Amino acid sequence: xxxxxxxxxxxxxxxxxxxxxxxxxxxxxxxxxxxxxxxxxxxxxxxxxxxxxxxxxxxxxxxxxxxxxxxxxxxxxxxxxxxxxxxxxxxxxxxxxxxxxxxxxxxxxxxxxxxxxxxxxxxxxxxx
Numbered sequence: 118x119x120x121x122x123x124x125x126x127x128x129x130x131x132x133x134x135x136x137x138x139x140x141x142x143x144x145x146x147x148x149x150x151x152x153x154x155x156x157x158x159x160x161x162x163x164x165x166x167x168x169x170x171x172x173x174x175x176x177x178x179x180x181x182x183x184x185x186x187x188x189x190x191x192x193x194x195x196x197x198x199x200x201x202x203x204x205x206x207x208x209x210x211x212x213x214x215x216x217x218x219x220x221x222x223x224x225x226x227x228x229x230x231x232x233x234x235x236x237x238x239x240x241x242x243x244x245x
Contacts, residue, residue, distance in 0.1 A: 126178070126179040127175065127179045129238060129241060130172075130174075130175030130176075130178070130179060131175070132237065132241055133171070133175070133234055133237045133238055133241075134168060134171060134172050134175065136233055136234075136237035136240075137164070137167065137168045137171065137230045137233045137234055137237065138164075138168060140164075140229055140230065140233040141160065141161065141164030141165075141168065141226055141229060141230050141233075144160055144164070144225065144226065144229050145157045145160045145161050145164075145226070148160050148222065148225075152222075155218075155219075156219060156222040157222075158218070159216075159218035159219055159222035159223045159225075159226065160222050160223070160225055160226035160229075161226060162212055162216070162218065162223060162226065163212070163218075163222065163223040163224055163225060163226025163227040163228075163230070164226035164227065164229065164230040165208075165226075165230075166205060166208040166209050166212060166223075166226075166227050166230075167205065167226075167227050167230035167231050167234065168230050169204070169208065170200070170201040170202075170204040170205045170208065171201060171230075171234055173197070173200060173201060173204060174197040174198060174200065174201040175197075176197075177193055177196055177197035177200065178193050178194045178197040178198075179193075180193045181193055209227065
């Protein structure tokens with residue numbers, strides 16, 4: 118039972134990450150076709166600045182499951198979220214400091230990825 122709960126959590130995290138990647142890819146194609154390749158690259162990097170930390174969070178957060186491991190579950194979620202926040206800040210900062218991407222396109226990719234992260238799990242819920 119515990120293994121299946123962990124597996125379900127990991128599957129949901131993986132589906133969310135795939136959804137984020139698909140949404141960022143779609144936006145990238147639209148921007149590449151309508152604006153420029155440089156803008157599209159900025160969208161990709163902005164999106165990855167949200168997706169990569171989220172993937173790491175999912176890997177850490179779903180290490181444990183079950184009532185016997187409740188303290189480990191809570192700890193892994195807090196550790197995962199802390200790492201996700203720090204890594205996100207580092208990636209966004211690095212992108213702004215080390216690249217000359219247009220900040221509008223960079224943040225467009227980031228925001229679209231974050232919004233899809235919030236919306237994706239809702240679409241995975243089974244209707245009763």
